[in-house]
Amino acid sequence: MIVRDKMGALLVFQTDFTKKEGAVSAMYGVVKSVDRSLEILESTHDIPRFDIWSASYRLYQPILFWPEGTIFVSVVDPGVGTARKPCVAKTASGHYIVTPDNGSLTHVKKHIGLVEVREIDLTRHRLMKNGSQDVAIFHGRDVFAYCAAKLAAGVIRYEEVGEAYPVEDTVSLPIIDSQIRPMFAQGICEIDDPNFGNIWTNIPTREAVENGFAYGQRYRVQIDCRGEVVFDDVLPLVHTFGETGVGQPLIYNDELNRLALAINQGHFVNRYGIGYGNDYRITFTQA
Numbered sequence: 001m002i003v004r005d006k007m008g009a010l011l012v013f014q015t016d017f018t019k020k021e022g023a024v025s026a027m028y029g030v031v032k033s034v035d036r037s038l039e040i041l042e043s044t045h046d047i048p049r050f051d052i053w054s055a056s057y058r059l060y061q062p063i064l065f066w067p068e069g070t071i072f073v074s075v076v077d078p079g080v081g082t083a084r085k086p087c088v089a090k091t092a093s094g095h096y097i098v099t100p101d102n103g104s105l106t107h108v109k110k111h112i113g114l115v116e117v118r119e120i121d122l123t124r125h126r127l128m129k130n131g132s133q134d135v136a137i138f139h140g141r142d143v144f145a146y147c148a149a150k151l152a153a154g155v156i157r158y159e160e161v162g163e164a165y166p167v168e169d170t171v172s173l174p175i176i177d178s179q180i181r182p183m184f185a186q187g188i189c190e191i192d193d194p195n196f197g198n199i200w201t202n203i204p205t206r207e208a209v210e211n212g213f214a215y216g217q218r219y220r221v222q223i224d225c226r227g228e229v230v231f232d233d234v235l236p237l238v239h240t241f242g243e244t245g246v247g248q249p250l251i252y253n254d255e256l257n258r259l260a261l262a263i264n265q266g267h268f269v270n271r272y273g274i275g276y277g278n279d280y281r282i283t284f285t286q287a
Contacts, residue, residue, distance in 0.1 A: 194269075
């Protein structure tokens with residue numbers, strides 16, 4: 001086995017597998033079988049099952065806070081074994097993403113940019129061990145972890161992953177863009193914070209402030225789901241949760257500098273039954 005200079009030994013995994021059984025362990029075992037010195041880190045293994053939208057957002061959420069050259073392995077793959085392309089994408093920020101091309105690259109492509117994408121050559125970069133060659137439903141172990149490990153270890157160069165194909169041909173999920181004008185901001189409830197129950201929108205806070213929104217003021221917030229109003233209230237825009245009473249709903253600037261909704265020491269999603277995605281349109285106006 002030819003080993004070249006390592007391009008980056010950090011491997012960051014996200015899946016919808018959970019840790020209730022041994023799938024995650026098997027992927028990590030494949031990595032260590034390629035090179036025991038490779039460092040494996042976890043982003044999350046608790047993405048809602050089959051939820052490609054969440055996979056896309058969770059790739060985007062932390063990526064810029066990792067060193068250039070880090071390799072992300074994202075396996076949320078309801079179409080495993082079908083014709084969707086297994087790929088490795090290189091981002092404009094100098095990171096790499098090993099994933100099925102099924103929409104998981106959407107947010108990174110939109111907000112950071114992709115400079116190149118290559119289809120993994122399964123004739124060269126598929127695990128053939130312990131009968132895995134007969135398994136069609138575990139590409140997380142047999143393709144993505146294996147190819148990512150070879151890339152991180154310097155066994156292969158990025159150019160040897162497989163043939164490049166146009167970035168514009170990668171699968172993109174539709175995202176309704178935000179609209180901002182003086183004292184008006186509209187977008188979508190883009191994702192939730194599952195532990196704390198907050199709702200993160202796709203509306204840039206700075207742009208809202210530049211159009212008249214101000215901390216310490218109150219704004220009407222309406223959420224519409226498929227034509228039905230599911231939330232309508234007047235909330236304060238605050239810097240910190242502690243600026244409101246415990247149990248009170250509020251608007252704040254989230255970790256990616258977007259307008260977000262929360263309840264101080266509560267759970268906004270559970271209280272109001274709000275979901276995320278293009279179906280959940282949110283509007284902020286002057287109270």
